[in-house]
Every structure is written in structure tokens, then in C-alpha cells.
Amino acid sequence: MLDISFIRDNPEKFDKALASRGAAAMAQNLIALDEARRAAVSQAQELQTRRNETSKQIGQAKAAKDEELATKLMDEVAAMKEQLQSAEDAERVASQELENVLASVPNIPLEDVPVGADEDANIEIRKMGTPTPMDNPKQHFDIGEELGQMDFEAAAKMSGARFVVLQGQLARLERALANFMLDMHTEEFGYTEIVPPALVRDDAVFGTGQLPKFKEDLFRTEEGFWLIPTAEVPLSNLVREQILDAEDLPLRYTAYTPCFRSEAGSAGRDTRGMIRQHQFSKVELVSVVMPEEGADELERMTNCAETILQKLDMPYRVMMLCTGDMGFSARKTYDLEVWLPGQDSYREISSCSLCGDFQARRMKTRFRHKGDKQTHFAYTLNGSGLAVGRTMVALLENYQDTDGRVFIPAPLQPYMGGKTHIEIAG
Structure with missing residues (x-):
């Protein structure tokens, strides 16, 4: 606000x-x-x-x-x-x-954010890695189904469209990716791991800006709880209605949670596969900082997310979003887009945003310097570090081979019991 x-x-x-x-x-x-x-x-x-x-x-x-x-x-x-x-x-x-x-007014962009109506006005900041040439690369859903470990039909029978059942090595791969990301963010980057609720009240969703404007994008239970669209909601609300000690900032949190989105307005987009689902998993990053630390923290958070892609050796690019493509609560956003050879395009795998004091005002989150009676609104930031399902999509497409197998990058092999490839069980 x-x-x-x-x-x-x-x-x-x-x-x-x-x-x-x-x-x-x-x-x-x-x-x-x-x-x-x-x-x-x-x-x-x-x-x-x-x-x-x-x-x-x-x-x-x-x-x-x-x-x-x-x-x-x-x-x-x-x-x-x-x-x-x-x-x-x-x-x-x-x-x-x-x-x-x-409450219905979006945040004000920073002055260095490019002005534009949609994604066509986004600016490429840097490109990392070179896509491996492939002849007729398959898309992830074809790879997963041929492996016999990705089942959209079974999911549709019990839940409808935009759901998937993973099994065997692909189920383990999702767990491996999440554990690898959490270990990196906690051990290398100093984030505190949190296991938050996946159901929250109105005030929590209002605090991060999803309510009231984006009510149609959320799922709500009959008891009045909201299913979280991202762990940004509970992680940010950890400091709701608090006066923090300036000496304790920055606070950095990370969590691996299921996320739920109705995908309202996405009819006809990414109807096949795991790119756009009603339920998906994500490792989220949230920071609470003093105003003068906001810009540097955005660069730091983006680097943390980038490091995951670098460790997995997957080509990607960093985009600065224009004013018309940014999220409601953001003042500045970097998107990480990973290369998907099956789609012959870069697709978003993380968004890292500086929200300024926009969310803090809604959550009444302030800080105070020692010995000072005056309080100030904190700055909040959030980002995906990364979207686990989309990381799996990228891994399957970038590491597929002509024998129908998928190579497991070295950093993930210890989490996969030492296996080097995912292949048809048999």
C-alpha cells in the first residue's frame, strides 16, 4: 500500500x-x-x-x-x-x-525500470551459458511420459486439468531439487529455513498484495482459509505487526512448499505439461531489510537464484521487467528465464522483486534503531529460488539424450542415490 x-x-x-x-x-x-x-x-x-x-x-x-x-x-x-x-x-x-x-493501487516503479505495456518491453540484462545443439529435442511431457514416470491422465481422473502425478525417479528428482536448493540457500547464502502453513487468513494474503485485487487467482476453503499461491505469503507475514530491531536486519527466510493458483485468465496457455499448474512446488526466498539495503538485496537475491542454475549448468538469461509486466506489489523485478530446447525458447523460472515498503505498510511491519523512539517501515523482497517443477522441466529438456535417458547433473547425484541417469525402470 x-x-x-x-x-x-x-x-x-x-x-x-x-x-x-x-x-x-x-x-x-x-x-x-x-x-x-x-x-x-x-x-x-x-x-x-x-x-x-x-x-x-x-x-x-x-x-x-x-x-x-x-x-x-x-x-x-x-x-x-x-x-x-x-x-x-x-x-x-x-x-x-x-x-x-x-489497496487496489499498484506499487510505483523505480526510475530505472523500463516503461512498457507488456513483456515485449522487458530488457535483457545478461545471458549465461550456451544452449547445447539438439536434433528434434522433445518437450518435457513427452520425455516424462516415455519414461513412464509422469502421468497427467491419472492426475486428471482425480483432480482435473493442470495436475500431474510423478513417480519413481522423477518423484525423487523433485525432492532432490528441493533439498539441493534449500541446502544452497541455507548453507551458502545464510537464509533461515522455515516450514510455514499452507493455509492462511485474509489478513496474510492482503498483506502481501494478493487481496483484494487478485482474489480470482486464489483457491479458498469453505472454512475461509486461502491456499498459499507462494510461500512469499507466510514468510513475509512472519514479521506482520511487529517493530523489529534495526540491528537484527536483514532477515532472510526460505521455504519449500506446495503452491496453489487457479490460473484465472490462462485459458489455452501451457495446457500440456508442468509449466502452468494449479498445484506446484517452489523454494521461496524472502528478505526484510532497511530501506537503504533494498537495491543491493535485490541484486543479492537474484544472484542466489542464479547460482542454482549455474550449479546445474543450465543456460538462462536475466530480464528486467518493464512497468507493464511487473507484479502488483513490485517496484523492480528481475526474471530468470531458463532455456527449454523442446520449446526452443527461454521461459521464466524465477522472479525476484523489490517491493519497497509497499507490503510492510499493509502488514504494519516497522523497525527501530536502538535508542530511537521513531519507527520506520521496513522494505521487503521476494523471489523464487527456484520453482521446482519448472527446474525439473528444464533439466529434462536440457539433459535428454537420444537413448531416451536423462542425465542427472553432478550436484544432484548425491541426492539421487548416486545415480547418473534417469531411465525407464526395468
């Missing part, structure tokens, strides 16, 4: 930023709502002050045994009580209306 004082002081800059994200100008509407809220607050405060002063006068009148004046003043206090209640109600309504509109 954005700071209304920034919008009030910089209406033109704010509207220009919204325009770069394809959103309509909102400064004047928000300022008007804020003025209504401030007027209601002022009226309530003024009535409260008058009521307090009149109450004192009642005591003075009674002390002077002026019962007529005391009665008159008590009648005034009774009338002001009703007026104060009306003013406080008006304040609550105005504040809620302002908050509701602010």
Missing part, C-alpha cells in the same frame, strides 16, 4: 507512475478521499475537545452550587455525545473508503 502523504505531495509524479503501469490517474480522487477523512478526524477531535472542556465546567458549576448552569452544561454534553458518535462514524467510513481504494 502506498503512502497517502506521498500522493498528496506528488500528484503528477504519482499519476505518471500509474500511467507507466497502464493504470488510470487516481491522485485527485485519492486526495479528495483523504481530505474527507482529515475533515472527519478534525471534526471529531474538535468535538472531543469541546466535550472535555464542558465536562470540566460542569464540575466547576456544581462546586459553585449553580445547579441551573450544571444542568444546562450536562444537556450540552449529552448532545455533543451524539454529535461525536456521528463524527467518529464518519471518520471510520472515510478512512475505510480511502484504504479500500489505496
Whole structure:
């Protein structure tokens, strides 16, 4: 959520930023709502002050045994009580209306983010590795089905489209990838491993920006819980409604969880295979830092995610997303796109985003320097380190051979019982 004082002081800059994200100008509407809220607050405060002063006068009148004046003043206090209640109600309504509109406004991009309407305006920052030439490379779903270890039909019978059943060595490969990623992020990069809930309440999903705007992208239980679309939600909410000690920052968390997305609006896209599913697994990275650390932390987080791809020796590129392609809560985002020979294209495998204080304001997450009474909103960042299913997709396609086997990269072999290849069981 954005700071209304920034919008009030910089209406033109704010509207220009919204325009770069394809959103309509909102400064004047928000300022008007804020003025209504401030007027209601002022009226309530003024009535409260008058009521307090009149109450004192009642005591003075009674002390002077002026019962007529005391009665008159008590009648005034009774009338002001009703007026104060009306003013406080008006304040609550105005504040809620302002908050509701602010909750639907996307974050403001940093100045170095390219302006553009869609992914065509994204900028390639660097490209790492060279794709291995292949003759007629297969896509991952063909490889998995031929191995007899990737079953979309069985999943569809029990759950419908956009689900998969993995078995045998592919099931173990998913576990191996997750363990390898977690070990790297905890042992090499200092993240704290967390096992969070996969079901969360409204406030948690609102805090990271999925609610209310993206309600249709989520799954909800009959009991009112939301299935997490990413571990970003519970990991970020670990510091919800807290005042952190500045000396304890940065905080860095990682988790391997199932993720659930309805894929609303994705009809017809990636209908085959594991690229876009309702349930998938991901290793997530979340950082909570002081504002001056935000930019460097984004570079650090991106490097952590890149290192996984480098260790697995898979070609990829780093893209800076344009204003029109960034997520709702982000101020700046790097996408990692891994090479998929079966698709003859690069596909996203991680997004690393700096959110500034946007989520912290929604979660009421602040920090304070030692000896300082003043608090400040923290900065949050999140990224995939990596999407496990998509990493499997990339591994199957990049390491397939003409004999129908798939080579297991050296860093994963200890997690796979020393095996060097995945092949048809037999």
C-alpha cells in the first residue's frame, strides 16, 4: 500500500507512475478521499475537545452550587455525545473508503525500470551459458511420459486439468531439487529455513498484495482459509505487526512448499505439461531489510537464484521487467528465464522483486534503531529460488539424450542415490 502523504505531495509524479503501469490517474480522487477523512478526524477531535472542556465546567458549576448552569452544561454534553458518535462514524467510513481504494493501487516503479505495456518491453540484462545443439529435442511431457514416470491422465481422473502425478525417479528428482536448493540457500547464502502453513487468513494474503485485487487467482476453503499461491505469503507475514530491531536486519527466510493458483485468465496457455499448474512446488526466498539495503538485496537475491542454475549448468538469461509486466506489489523485478530446447525458447523460472515498503505498510511491519523512539517501515523482497517443477522441466529438456535417458547433473547425484541417469525402470 502506498503512502497517502506521498500522493498528496506528488500528484503528477504519482499519476505518471500509474500511467507507466497502464493504470488510470487516481491522485485527485485519492486526495479528495483523504481530505474527507482529515475533515472527519478534525471534526471529531474538535468535538472531543469541546466535550472535555464542558465536562470540566460542569464540575466547576456544581462546586459553585449553580445547579441551573450544571444542568444546562450536562444537556450540552449529552448532545455533543451524539454529535461525536456521528463524527467518529464518519471518520471510520472515510478512512475505510480511502484504504479500500489505496489497496487496489499498484506499487510505483523505480526510475530505472523500463516503461512498457507488456513483456515485449522487458530488457535483457545478461545471458549465461550456451544452449547445447539438439536434433528434434522433445518437450518435457513427452520425455516424462516415455519414461513412464509422469502421468497427467491419472492426475486428471482425480483432480482435473493442470495436475500431474510423478513417480519413481522423477518423484525423487523433485525432492532432490528441493533439498539441493534449500541446502544452497541455507548453507551458502545464510537464509533461515522455515516450514510455514499452507493455509492462511485474509489478513496474510492482503498483506502481501494478493487481496483484494487478485482474489480470482486464489483457491479458498469453505472454512475461509486461502491456499498459499507462494510461500512469499507466510514468510513475509512472519514479521506482520511487529517493530523489529534495526540491528537484527536483514532477515532472510526460505521455504519449500506446495503452491496453489487457479490460473484465472490462462485459458489455452501451457495446457500440456508442468509449466502452468494449479498445484506446484517452489523454494521461496524472502528478505526484510532497511530501506537503504533494498537495491543491493535485490541484486543479492537474484544472484542466489542464479547460482542454482549455474550449479546445474543450465543456460538462462536475466530480464528486467518493464512497468507493464511487473507484479502488483513490485517496484523492480528481475526474471530468470531458463532455456527449454523442446520449446526452443527461454521461459521464466524465477522472479525476484523489490517491493519497497509497499507490503510492510499493509502488514504494519516497522523497525527501530536502538535508542530511537521513531519507527520506520521496513522494505521487503521476494523471489523464487527456484520453482521446482519448472527446474525439473528444464533439466529434462536440457539433459535428454537420444537413448531416451536423462542425465542427472553432478550436484544432484548425491541426492539421487548416486545415480547418473534417469531411465525407464526395468
